[in-house]
Amino acid sequence: MTALPPAGTSVAPGVPAGRRLSAWLSGRPRVRLAALLAPPAIWLTLVYLAALLALLTTAFFSVDEFTNAVTRTLTLSNVRDVVSDPAYLRASARTVGVAAAVTALCTVIAIPMAFFMAKVAPARSRGLLVALVLTPLWASYLVKVYAWQAMVQPGSGVIAWVLRPLGVDGPGYGLMAVVLTLTYLWLPYMVLPVYAGLERLPDSLVDASADLGAGPWRTFRNVVLPLAYPSIVAGSVFTFSLSLGDYITVQIVGGKAQLLANIVFANYAANLPFAAAIAIIPVLITVAYLAVVRRTGALDNL
Amino acid sequence: MLLSRRGRTILAAAMGLGLAFIYLPLLVVVVNSFNASQVFAWPPRSLTTRWWREVASNTGVREAVLTSVEVGLVATVTAVVLGTLLAFALARYTFFGRQSVSVLVVLPIALPGIVTALALRTAFQTFLGVELSIWTVAVSHATFCMVVVYNNVIARLRRTGTTAEEASADLGADGFTTFRLVTFPLLRGALLAGALLAFGLSFDEIVVTLSTAPPGVTTLPIWIFQNLSRPNQAPVVNVVAAVLVLLSVVPLYLSQRLAADTVTAGRL
Amino acid sequence: MLRTAHVKIATAAAGLALLASACGTTSGGGTTPSAGGGRAKPPSLKALGSVGAGEGTVNILAWAGYAEDGTTDKTVDWVTPFEKETGCQAKVQVANTSDEMFEKMGSGTFDVVSASGDSSLRMIYAGKVAPVNTALLTNYADVPAFEKDQNWNSVDSVAYGMPHGWGAQLMAYRTDKVKPAPDSWSVVWDPGSPYKGAITNYDSPVDGIAAAAVYLMSTKPDLAIKNPYALDQKQFDAAIALLQQQKPAVGTYWASYTDAQKALESGTTVVGSTWQIIVNLAKADKAPVESVLPKEGATGWADTWMVDAKSPHPNCAYLWMNWETKPDVQAQIAEWFGEAPANTKACALTTDKTHCDTYHAQDEAYFSKLWFWSTPQSDCLDGRTDVKCLPYSQWSKAWSSLRS
Incomplete structure (x- = not known):
């Protein structure tokens, strides 16, 4: 702070342009706001939002049977095909099921870890523990999926090898492998916000609960969990929506299972309108989820 | 905090199991890179360093890493500028549509990757009429990287409040001087954390890159993805995977060094 | 858009x-x-x-x-x-x-x-x-x-x-698990196939549906399929019905040939659609795998x-x-x-x-037994003008529904 310029707020002619601009701006908050907001808002609207809406609008167009080109003939047939075919209803249920299972598993694994990091571990080792949990985020996504392919591979995989003495085979490829892999991929996204939430929680609250005679389980359920809840919801935004949109993991370890994103991917080149019609489902689910989450105020906890 | 011995032991065990869950698969990747066999089977029957030597002379990987770094740098710089502007706008002003903007910035990363990828691809090709290039990849990456910078900066702005800046203004500093001498130093940790995360996101992105890259632009994830499906390439992919696992400690070390609170305060 | x-x-x-x-x-x-x-x-x-x-x-x-x-x-x-x-x-x-x-x-x-x-x-x-x-x-x-x-x-x-x-979409089988050595696609299509759960199918709308049609050409002659890529509604429905019936018996639908190779080597797949290179690679790893061009003929690319x-x-x-x-x-x-x-x-x-x-590169008789991938169109590829055939967009939609 030693380099602060001398006092004096009046702006005389002859002062540097930057200072004059600054003075001019200081009386005009709306101009400042516009200057701050315009670049990112224009970027997001032009590059993203418009494109997104346009993609979803395509669901109501048709394709030319000879050329596969998208034609602007309006039709409800794509949406009708998606809604009326029970295969897609099943795929939607399967996808939401996987996303929910991943979120639940991540939560169950993350809470004790986060609690240990925030409340049990000595303060000086906290940074290291956080770092240990974070490190895999930097190892490539594909590498991690690839690692899990090696883990679950039927017959010659690592899990199969570990279980062989027990006379059990590994999980093999399929929905189970997808849930395991996605849980692995998104776990740090759950541990971190929950840790941050628990760290803010004063020890005295937990101690008070114990003093009042509550057992550990009761303290956890009635004191810790409600206070950590917004952080869990914040973490679930990642675990749930990232699971909802994944198709590469499913391709690599999913066996013949297909989730919504795979169906979108499989159709987009041949029949973009149909792919768009299917894409509406996960978009609606995500937006609905975000809307619910926003109500809990957890978005500010991200 | 008061906690029974048993409780502590159980929690410590849970932590240990969690870390084992996180690190065992990575260990498998590293060990597998020395597997002499081209076909994966656990446990490896014999080990070799041959594949490591082969990767060292593989120009495809080196070019892919370079491309990824270029894209990552452009995307990160763009995301830092735009994300910071947005964070200031939303933290310091109230205006109509503020809530909507805060959701809009999350959308590119919250919506399914394939939807974001297709939307961006069609935007370039039909709306904007731009030819796909390394720039379209960087622009796309910046779009979803913005949110991590925004999250970090806005959290810091909320926590620090405006008192220091007001003091600076009272002492006669103009807006730009205050930013340079007061606001920026306060934000530095958050900016670095955001930039690091943005670069990491970009470096790792596959779905959006696949649909916004022209021929000849091969980032590292694309290279891995393409070579995953080639039998002769499995050992080379194993080595690259192992290198990425080992290198993942670097950004972490950096973030630890840069600011003590960066890691714990870093927001995803 | x-x-x-x-x-x-x-x-x-x-x-x-x-x-x-x-x-x-x-x-x-x-x-x-x-x-x-x-x-x-x-x-x-x-x-x-x-x-x-x-x-x-x-x-x-x-x-x-x-x-x-x-x-x-x-x-x-x-x-x-x-x-x-x-x-x-x-x-x-x-x-x-x-x-x-x-x-x-x-x-x-x-x-x-x-x-x-x-x-x-x-x-x-x-x-x-x-x-x-x-x-x-x-x-x-x-x-x-x-x-x-x-x-x-x-x-x-x-x-x-x-x-x-070019190459044929052959049938691969594990010689140690599929006995006697098969000469017909019936081992993958028959509802009573003993290899239920270990059958593999290639994941492609055109090849997948046409492969079913090729089988129907010899098993359901009354459908009068002349070209597996030219299917009218009735023939198409029959092919889809066959695929739906087969679905529970399919272990994997393979898309990358590495996956197909791995599945054959580990034995999670014992029989199904393949490429010669997959069989060659598996054999190079000493897996007991062979390929055959079944008597019904096959699709090819x-x-x-x-x-x-x-x-x-x-x-x-x-x-x-x-x-x-x-x-x-x-x-x-x-x-x-x-x-x-x-x-x-x-x-x-x-x-x-x-x-x-090995690849029958100069063998015209072999070549002519294959039905090479073609794009289905509503103007039937087999020259029929009295009916409309299902175009590719319908094939891909049907395949998408089958796989979902």
Whole structure:
């Protein structure tokens, strides 16, 4: 702070342009706001939002049977095909099921870890523990999926090898492998916000609960969990929506299972309108989820 | 905090199991890179360093890493500028549509990757009429990287409040001087954390890159993805995977060094 | 996308107009939807007149293994010598599916594509690829006649590309688990198959449905299927019903040949649709695997180099096609990828002298037993005019529903 310029707020002619601009701006908050907001808002609207809406609008167009080109003939047939075919209803249920299972598993694994990091571990080792949990985020996504392919591979995989003495085979490829892999991929996204939430929680609250005679389980359920809840919801935004949109993991370890994103991917080149019609489902689910989450105020906890 | 011995032991065990869950698969990747066999089977029957030597002379990987770094740098710089502007706008002003903007910035990363990828691809090709290039990849990456910078900066702005800046203004500093001498130093940790995360996101992105890259632009994830499906390439992919696992400690070390609170305060 | 369709149609039309005015080579515009009940014709585009000096660059969209530049394996490189000799820098993008190829062609982003039969006809009718001038294709004469003028590379005897190589969609089986050795597709289609849960099927709308149709051709003759890619509603429904009935018995639908190889080696798959290269790789790893061309016949793929209608570097595109189909380069590709080379002069140059025999490269009788991937159209490919056949968009929708 030693380099602060001398006092004096009046702006005389002859002062540097930057200072004059600054003075001019200081009386005009709306101009400042516009200057701050315009670049990112224009970027997001032009590059993203418009494109997104346009993609979803395509669901109501048709394709030319000879050329596969998208034609602007309006039709409800794509949406009708998606809604009326029970295969897609099943795929939607399967996808939401996987996303929910991943979120639940991540939560169950993350809470004790986060609690240990925030409340049990000595303060000086906290940074290291956080770092240990974070490190895999930097190892490539594909590498991690690839690692899990090696883990679950039927017959010659690592899990199969570990279980062989027990006379059990590994999980093999399929929905189970997808849930395991996605849980692995998104776990740090759950541990971190929950840790941050628990760290803010004063020890005295937990101690008070114990003093009042509550057992550990009761303290956890009635004191810790409600206070950590917004952080869990914040973490679930990642675990749930990232699971909802994944198709590469499913391709690599999913066996013949297909989730919504795979169906979108499989159709987009041949029949973009149909792919768009299917894409509406996960978009609606995500937006609905975000809307619910926003109500809990957890978005500010991200 | 008061906690029974048993409780502590159980929690410590849970932590240990969690870390084992996180690190065992990575260990498998590293060990597998020395597997002499081209076909994966656990446990490896014999080990070799041959594949490591082969990767060292593989120009495809080196070019892919370079491309990824270029894209990552452009995307990160763009995301830092735009994300910071947005964070200031939303933290310091109230205006109509503020809530909507805060959701809009999350959308590119919250919506399914394939939807974001297709939307961006069609935007370039039909709306904007731009030819796909390394720039379209960087622009796309910046779009979803913005949110991590925004999250970090806005959290810091909320926590620090405006008192220091007001003091600076009272002492006669103009807006730009205050930013340079007061606001920026306060934000530095958050900016670095955001930039690091943005670069990491970009470096790792596959779905959006696949649909916004022209021929000849091969980032590292694309290279891995393409070579995953080639039998002769499995050992080379194993080595690259192992290198990425080992290198993942670097950004972490950096973030630890840069600011003590960066890691714990870093927001995803 | 509000404008997609608009732009696409407009660009297609503009592209044609541009070609008409700029090159004086086109005689009409747009897909002609068959006035007077005739069959639809592709937009008429003219082929290149002569190959001039290279433009310095060529953008290539290819299957993995078709354009190797030494970055995959130092010893596997026929792109670098091409660049040195012609001065055309080759920029290669690897495509994963035919649909991806279809989507990426037609805008001039690429000059050439190694199209398979399940996308080639679509590309031709969409005006995405131009006819080729076979007089400029230096190796065209060395391609056996039985591979030319087929409905995956030509329309009305106009050639749209240079044949590259082909292979059959064979049946692979584990010799230790599938006994007796099968000679019929019934082991994968029969509801009482003892290999339930360990059957594999190739994950592609065209091949998947056509494979069912091939089986129906011999088991349900009353459906009167003449060509597995020309199915009317009744025949199509029968094929889908067969696939639905098979679905619970299928262990995996494979898309990448590595996955198929791994599944065969580990025994999670014991029988099903395959490529010769998968069997070769599995055998090289000492897995007890064999392949057979079942008595009902099989589907197959034949890849063709095609030139984008808006190719910015047509000279380099032709230089590339000529390079890629030279006997020595064909020999390298055929062995690296595992396929029958289109240019049979390559047979004398392969490292493994039995390569062409293994892949039946010169065997016309074998070739004629295969139903090569073609793009289904509503004008039946088998020539029927009294019914409409289901076009590709319906095939892909049905496959998507089956797989979901």
